[in-house]
Amino acid sequence: MSNITNQSLSEILESIKSKKISSLELTQAYIKNIENAKKLNAFVTTTFDQALENAKKFDNKPNNEQLLSGVPLAVKDLFCTENVKTTAGSNILNNFVPSYESTVTKNLWNNGAFLLGKLNCDEFAMGSSNETSFFGNVINPIGDHLVPGGSSGGSSSALAADLTPATIGTDTGGSIRQPASFTGTVGLKPTYGLCSRWGIVAFASSLDQAGPMTKTVNDCSIMLEAMSGFDEKDSTSINKKKETYSKNLKDNIKGLKIGIPKEYRVDNMPKEIDELWEKGKKILKDLGAQLIDISLPHTKYALPTYYIVAPAEASSNLARYDGVRYGYRSQKGKDLIEMYENTRSEGFGDEVKRRILIGTYVLSSGYYDAYYLKAQKVRQLIKKDFDDSFTKVDAILTPSTPSSAFKIGEKTNDPVSMYLNDIFTVPVNLAGLPALSLPAGLDKQGYPLGLQLIGKALDEQKILNIGYAFEKNCGYKNEIKKWWS
Amino acid sequence: MSKEKFDYFINGEKGKYEVVIGLEVHAQVLSNSKLFSGSSTKFGADPNKQVSLIDSAFPGMLPVINEECVKQAVRTGLGLNAKINNYSVFDRKNYFYADLPQGYQISQYKNPIVGEGKVLLDMPYGSKEIGIERLHLEQDAGKSIHDMDPSSTYVDLNRSGIALMEIVSKPHLRSPDEVNAYIKKLRTIMRYLGTCDGNMQEGSLRADVNVSVRKVGDKNFGTRCEIKNVNSIKFMQMAIEYEANRQVELLEDGKEIDQETRLFDTKKNETRSMRSKEDAHDYRYFPDPDLLPLKLEQKLIDDLKKSLPELPDNKKERFIQEYGLNSYEANVLVSEKEISDYYEEVAKLSDKKLAATWMMGDLFAMLNDKGLNISNSPISAKNFAELVQSIKSGEISGRIAKEVFEIMVESGDNPKKIIESKGMKQQSDPKELEKMINEILSKNKDKVDQYKAGKEKLFGFFVGQVMKLSGGKANPQLTNEILKKLLKG
Structure with missing residues (x-):
């Protein structure tokens, strides 16, 4: 079974269930892959011993009734994991070992999975290329000079390189969907409140949402089902009955109305993205869906709105990293204020500092009304655009990103061009909606491109169904040469 | 006021x-x-x-x-x-x-x-x-x-x-x-x-x-x-x-x-x-x-x-209406919930007005002295009410009551028991008192004459003698009445 790690999560689960492979063999296969893929720098921490232990435990007493029976999973290093170092990609947490497990990861383990390791990410999930991590940039398995996207870049890289059968990321402005698009994988940002934020290192509380990153849409539905659910420890968690996404997955999308927003045809968008979008429309139309032109008039304000709201919340959320109770503390400084200053200067990287400064600025007295308050109002208008559209359509189809994976170092000196990469993903976070990025094709250079399906709040099942049908008819297969091993 | x-x-x-x-x-x-x-x-x-x-x-x-x-x-x-x-x-x-x-x-x-x-x-x-x-x-x-x-x-x-x-x-x-x-x-x-x-x-x-x-x-x-x-x-x-x-x-x-x-x-x-x-x-x-x-x-x-308790402003009004207290007394007695509860318990069993006076006087002074508050008062509301009733009924005088009060603080006993065991009951039998007063007047003929000649201040002297002879137990009101009557004659 040397090829087991090539397979989808659902295929692997089948193999475990039918005892074609043991959990231990599976785990060993992934460990081997990971050890051969150090060049990708996808992992910050590995938990091999613990994983092998759990695999043996499973094999001794297999419980195949669970959604993720006997499967090792690596997760983004933004999820707090009990007794396993959790860094958020930052120096300021480089020695932090939580005594608690995030609700989302606990849900995965309660469904039979176990931890394989912690995946690199942009520092505090701030970035679109995984180049802001204190632990170094991550490489896209698509090519050794390419970024894997961000902030869940370790997750997308590990998944595409077969270092984990599936994974989870967090998405504040596109951090699941953009890396999925850059690596030819599936990524879902669920409705805000569907997955608990408890135990996830916070970036921007009103936007952060955990979600699955997988090789197939079916895998995505399995992972979502396992990780989601009401959590009374998170006041913004939605209290609703749990859904069985995988069981209800259907590929019949006849009669569904798909909105095509004209505002997503932006200036200077590469022709191939436009062509990809056309291809997507055609596939859905051929499957019996109805295409409807819609308008989301406030789209152009989404990016500036996002880059006020997210840094504002981040500037406050990151105030707790002061060196007093846990994490990195500078030894320099003669009093409390100097200790703070040195700890935070040495502990945070440039992008995090930039956003703390922006956030502090937009909340300052005299600027609050012009920036933060205005941004909150615009956010309501953006949300209303979507609400209005969803009275006419079932889902919205857009490109996931305005480009394919860019080169390492290409945008690091130009933050604004980096931020522009989020242009299609941030409106969804501002509106709190679910959106699925699907691999849809390649550009001229042979790099993957993704399309995004946006749904109504809590309409994950519908976009998963559309994605499922699309996947079957798209004819795209992610073929990655393992150049690193 | x-x-x-x-x-x-x-x-x-x-x-x-x-x-x-x-x-x-x-x-x-x-x-x-x-x-x-x-x-x-x-x-x-x-x-x-x-x-x-x-x-x-x-x-x-x-x-x-x-x-x-x-x-x-x-x-x-x-x-x-x-x-x-x-x-x-x-x-x-x-x-x-x-x-x-x-x-x-x-x-x-x-x-x-x-x-x-x-x-x-x-x-x-x-x-x-x-x-x-x-x-x-x-x-x-x-x-x-x-x-x-x-x-x-x-x-x-x-x-x-x-x-x-x-x-x-x-x-x-x-x-x-x-x-x-x-x-x-x-x-x-x-x-x-x-x-x-x-x-x-x-x-x-x-x-x-x-x-x-x-x-x-x-x-x-x-x-x-x-x-x-x-x-x-x-x-x-x-x-x-x-x-x-x-x-x-x-x-x-x-x-x-x-x-x-x-x-x-x-x-x-x-x-x-x-x-x-x-x-x-x-x-x-x-x-x-x-x-x-x-x-x-x-x-x-x-x-x-709906579930709020009665609040001090309302309770004060009620105390004025129900117990005939003046605004000052009502204010003091509602200032703490425990005090108002204590007062109400006492007032139900004794004279309302007298209870207020004694609480705000001797009881508060004692608590203050001892650094206690009403919830850990050595005198229970029930005993305190009995004391107030004994004063009201004339069983003991105010002066004796103060002594009983002291003993209550020390022993925690009920006042009836203290009064009986120490024979502190007030002398309220007019015949007995008259006999005692006649004795005093006949011993102090000179003073009686001076009084009759207009030195009315001496009235206090006679009262003092009665109290001395009775060990403080003579009913003061009755003593006054009888003295006045006999001195006139």
Whole structure:
């Protein structure tokens, strides 16, 4: 079974269930892959011993009734994991070992999975290329000079390189969907409140949402089902009955109305993205869906709105990293204020500092009304655009990103061009909606491109169904040469 | 009672100044657990023993509102006759300090849970209404301890995250006495409601005091200074006195008052500048994205309203109506719920008016002497009522009653038993008394003659002789009557 790690999560689960492979063999296969893929720098921490232990435990007493029976999973290093170092990609947490497990990861383990390791990410999930991590940039398995996207870049890289059968990321402005698009994988940002934020290192509380990153849409539905659910420890968690996404997955999308927003045809968008979008429309139309032109008039304000709201919340959320109770503390400084200053200067990287400064600025007295308050109002208008559209359509189809994976170092000196990469993903976070990025094709250079399906709040099942049908008819297969091993 | 006139002014050479005071009272909510976490709120635990991951702001921790604290705030708002807001919002107040783990305090800024209300004060010059501006819920910070180590500061987070109600008054107070009355009234109301224990030694009740002065008759307020975190009424009064005089002196010298935050130094009895307006923190308030706006159902508010206990203002009215007390007596007896409960128990079993007099006299003096309060009084309400009844029925005199009272304090025994075993019953048999008085008069013929000749002062001498002979047990009223009758003859 040397090829087991090539397979989808659902295929692997089948193999475990039918005892074609043991959990231990599976785990060993992934460990081997990971050890051969150090060049990708996808992992910050590995938990091999613990994983092998759990695999043996499973094999001794297999419980195949669970959604993720006997499967090792690596997760983004933004999820707090009990007794396993959790860094958020930052120096300021480089020695932090939580005594608690995030609700989302606990849900995965309660469904039979176990931890394989912690995946690199942009520092505090701030970035679109995984180049802001204190632990170094991550490489896209698509090519050794390419970024894997961000902030869940370790997750997308590990998944595409077969270092984990599936994974989870967090998405504040596109951090699941953009890396999925850059690596030819599936990524879902669920409705805000569907997955608990408890135990996830916070970036921007009103936007952060955990979600699955997988090789197939079916895998995505399995992972979502396992990780989601009401959590009374998170006041913004939605209290609703749990859904069985995988069981209800259907590929019949006849009669569904798909909105095509004209505002997503932006200036200077590469022709191939436009062509990809056309291809997507055609596939859905051929499957019996109805295409409807819609308008989301406030789209152009989404990016500036996002880059006020997210840094504002981040500037406050990151105030707790002061060196007093846990994490990195500078030894320099003669009093409390100097200790703070040195700890935070040495502990945070440039992008995090930039956003703390922006956030502090937009909340300052005299600027609050012009920036933060205005941004909150615009956010309501953006949300209303979507609400209005969803009275006419079932889902919205857009490109996931305005480009394919860019080169390492290409945008690091130009933050604004980096931020522009989020242009299609941030409106969804501002509106709190679910959106699925699907691999849809390649550009001229042979790099993957993704399309995004946006749904109504809590309409994950519908976009998963559309994605499922699309996947079957798209004819795209992610073929990655393992150049690193 | 004759009404005095309000007279707290500061006289300068350029005129007479009045002092304008507004208070921000921080009252710790009585609840078992903290505002956003399950940690205990018990006072006096070892440092850092009542701290959850939320209180110490570990990564990924989220606040969840404690429903009981919300109810306590609503109850308090209702007790202050205030508007309860069905919609309120928790904001973050951002600043760095070692005892503020999150780097922000969760508070309510633009939309507090309780709006305008009022508190009635009974002052010697009449009753005065003090407006309440608002009441909001917020987290307490931890405690920095600077004097345990010469080079380090220690931090205790037990208090971090405990729920506080900040009660902001309008600038309606005009003297240290009014501040005293206001704080005591707030405390009484909250104790009646069971929403704050009002224990100032333990820091359950503290205040920021805003002070300004202006010439009498001026319509506009002067520039105010805020004195931070004063934790006793006495210190508040001293701080106000000092601060008002400091401001008047500045004005008299033709100087301006800087709007600033000041600290009261309890050792030197003076206020000093902590930070000026220019250095004021920019707290960068914004709605806490971890918490949804707090929406209260009207039914919850109505139910809480129905379940409120009788409050001091209403109880006072009832005491006046039901027990025939005067306003002063009623005021004293409702000042604490336990006192009013004790009084009502006594009044049900004895003479209402006499019970009030004896409680406010001997009982309070004794408790005060011994540093006790009514809940741990050595005399039970039932025994106290029996004592009052014995006086009322004439069984013992007031003087004997004081002796019985002393024995009750020492022994805790019931008064009947004491009176009987010590033979302290009053002599109220007119025949017996007449016999005794005749004896005294015949022994003091010379004095009787002097009395009859007009030296009426000697009446007291005869009464004294009767008391002496009877061992103090002669019924004073009867003694007077018989003496008068016999001396006439």
